[in-house]
Amino acid sequence: MQLFNELKTLGQQHIKADKKAGERVPSGLWIACPKCHQSLYHKDLGTYQVCPNCEYGFRITARERLAWLVDDFKELDADMKTTDPLNFPDYNKKLEKSRRNTGLNDSILTGIAKIQTEEFALGIMDPNFIMGSMGTVTGEKITHLFEDALKKRLPVILFTASGGARMQEGIFSLMQMAKISAAVRRHSNEGLLYITVLTDPTTGGVTASFAMQGDIILAEPRVLIGFAGKRVIEQTIHQKVPNNLQDAETVLERGFIDAIVQRRDLKQKLEWLLESHSKGGLVNG
Amino acid sequence: MVNILDRKKTAAQIVAGARNQEKMSAYELINGIFENFFELHGDRLSGDDAAIVGGIATLADKSVTVIATNKGESAQERMLTHFGCPQPSGYRKALRLIRQAEKFGRPVFIFVNTAGAYPGKSAEESGQGEALARNLLEISEVKVPIISVIYGEGGSGGALALACGDSVWMVENSMYSVLSPEGFAAILWKDSKRADEAAEVMQLTPEKLLAQKVIEGIIPESHSHKRVCRAIKKTIEQEMKELMSLSPNELLVKRYERFRKF
Ligand SMILES: [Zn+2]
Numbered sequence: 412m413q414l415f416n417e418l419k420t421l422g423q424q425h426i427k428a429d430k431k432a433g434e435r436v437p438s439g440l441w442i443a444c445p446k447c448h449q450s451l452y453h454k455d456l457g458t459y460q461v462c463p464n465c466e467y468g469f470r471i472t473a474r475e476r477l478a479w480l481v482d483d484f485k486e487l488d489a490d491m492k493t494t495d496p497l498n499f500p501d502y503n504k505k506l507e508k509s510r511r512n513t514g515l516n517d518s519i520l521t522g523i524a525k526i527q528t529e530e531f532a533l534g535i536m537d538p539n540f541i542m543g544s545m546g547t548v549t550g551e552k553i554t555h556l557f558e559d560a561l562k563k564r565l566p567v568i569l570f571t572a573s574g575g576a577r578m579q580e581g582i583f584s585l586m587q588m589a590k591i592s593a594a595v596r597r598h599s600n601e602g603l604l605y606i607t608v609l610t611d612p613t614t615g616g617v618t619a620s621f622a623m624q625g626d627i628i629l630a631e632p633r634v635l636i637g638f639a640g641k642r643v644i645e646q647t648i649h650q651k652v653p654n655n656l657q658d659a660e661t662v663l664e665r666g667f668i669d670a671i672v673q674r675r676d677l678k679q680k681l682e683w684l685l686e687s688h689s690k691g692g693l694v695n696g
Numbered sequence: 697m698v699n700i701l702d703r704k705k706t707a708a709q710i711v712a713g714a715r716n717q718e719k720m721s722a723y724e725l726i727n728g729i730f731e732n733f734f735e736l737h738g739d740r741l742s743g744d745d746a747a748i749v750g751g752i753a754t755l756a757d758k759s760v761t762v763i764a765t766n767k768g769e770s771a772q773e774r775m776l777t778h779f780g781c782p783q784p785s786g787y788r789k790a791l792r793l794i795r796q797a798e799k800f801g802r803p804v805f806i807f808v809n810t811a812g813a814y815p816g817k818s819a820e821e822s823g824q825g826e827a828l829a830r831n832l833l834e835i836s837e838v839k840v841p842i843i844s845v846i847y848g849e850g851g852s853g854g855a856l857a858l859a860c861g862d863s864v865w866m867v868e869n870s871m872y873s874v875l876s877p878e879g880f881a882a883i884l885w886k887d888s889k890r891a892d893e894a895a896e897v898m899q900l901t902p903e904k905l906l907a908q909k910v911i912e913g914i915i916p917e918s919h920s921h922k923r924v925c926r927a928i929k930k931t932i933e934q935e936m937k938e939l940m941s942l943s944p945n946e947l948l949v950k951r952y953e954r955f956r957k958f
Contacts, residue, residue: 581874582899594956595833636825638820639819647815656817
């Protein structure tokens with residue numbers, strides 16, 4: 412991320428800072444961290460939108476994440492839109508609202524990216540697009556990304572954030588899980604690297620498929636990771652479950668995550684991981 | 697198989713039929729279709745989940761691997777199986793048996809009747825999501841035919857993780873959906889009482905799913921369990937014959953395309 416700042420002149424940085432400050436005036440309010448409940452001034456979250464008290468990373472749009480994550484990016488499948496396969500009532504209205512809020516046509520942004528000189532296929536799910544739910548377009552874009560990465564022999568990095576399968580697309584959402592998984596397997600069979608970064612929240616069908624299939628699984632601090640929702644579990648077993656049951660830290664202790672990485676360190680750590688897999692390995696020679 | 701299509705049932709009636717208590721148990725189904733069933737236990741990692749039954753059996757003089765979700769018969773059994781909702785160790789046991797089948801060149805038959813993967817504290821702690829994800833990943837390249845039959849409820853990822861092979865059939869009174877109609881209605885309309893309406897919208901009936909090519913076909917059902925077993929047997933024997941004529945590579949290409957089309 413240092414590089415990102417160095418690329419800008421001091422003047423540009425000031426302009427950017429000023430513009431942001433201006434935007435913040437009306438919304439420059441006190442907010443509470445959803446994890447540690449500390450009251451925070453919005454400005455204190457900084458570039459990475461992180462709680463200074465507990466390191467929890469607030470839910471940001473895919474494009475906001477992209478801005479500090481990579482040095483170069485060519486978007487893929489930007490125009491792909493769902494066909495609304497169930498003709499679901501009011502679905503289009505919901506889609507339009509999410510499109511306005513995220514600048515995306517569906518819940519994931521995909522493309523070919525670079526951090527420094529390391530090239531890779533990148534997907535970032537957007538929790539602001541119908542809760543990051545996985546519909547047919549989400550599945551198609553991810554599958555296409557893996558197929559493209561396989562052709563170009565590139566590693567894949569996916570940032571997950573999802574409430575699970577998209578209810579409005581029913582069984583077709585479910586089929587995406589198997590479709591993506593098969594593409595992940597083909598990519599993996601060629602000795603190519605796949606890293607997932609679990610962000611808040613990663614649940615349901617996304618956890619039960621590509622989120623948990625990375626060669627390396629990272630998570631941001633304090634994010635929610637699980638399969639079933641807490642309410643569903645409590646209704647099923649008729650008892651309260653601990654608040655931290657699905658915290659990244661608990662899931663790590665249980666053995667399902669490799670490491671928890673603070674948001675501000677992600678770019679550098681990912682670069683290192685990419686670099687360490689791009690040479691010297693047995694498979695990649 | 698054709699005549700059921702003109703007896704029009706509502707989606708809600710199909711859902712009720714799929715959940716009917718008269719449905720066969722896993723053992724009755726297995727013993728009604730296969731010979732010499734020899735049950736194998738355990739996931740070799742953390743336990744043995746009663747909600748998944750599996751083992752080796754004979755079908756048309758061939759050694760095959762059989763796996764089924766199990767709701768249990770007595771009240772005690774139903775508690776033990778969480779009413780047929782598998783734990784992560786159940787999915788891991790299924791995968792172990794599928795890998796074993798691959799090693800010895802046996803086709804795999806999986807029978808699904810589950811409301812879904814078990815949503816519980818222990819299930820989360822043991823990585824329910826990881827278990828399902830691993831099944832999807834690994835089964836995509838297992839080099840023997842995998843044929844699934846949904847014979848009651850086919851609930852979401854917990855059903856998909858057992859129905860991601862080469863061929864999926866449904867019996868007449870069964871359902872397959874991204875979540876329960878009640879859950880669907882609760883999430884989308886904040887009113888779980890609109891489940892019947894949700895069932896229509898969700899297109900979860902065998903007929904609708906066949907039209908969308910989510911499944912390969914529908915098996916007729918009757919009150920006689922014997923006749924249902926005979927109908928299933930006829931169908932899966934035919935499927936086995938066709939799939940076993942493919943080379944492992946052809947099989948895997950076809951399996952990839954089966955899901956790639958969605
Ligand atoms: Zn905090």
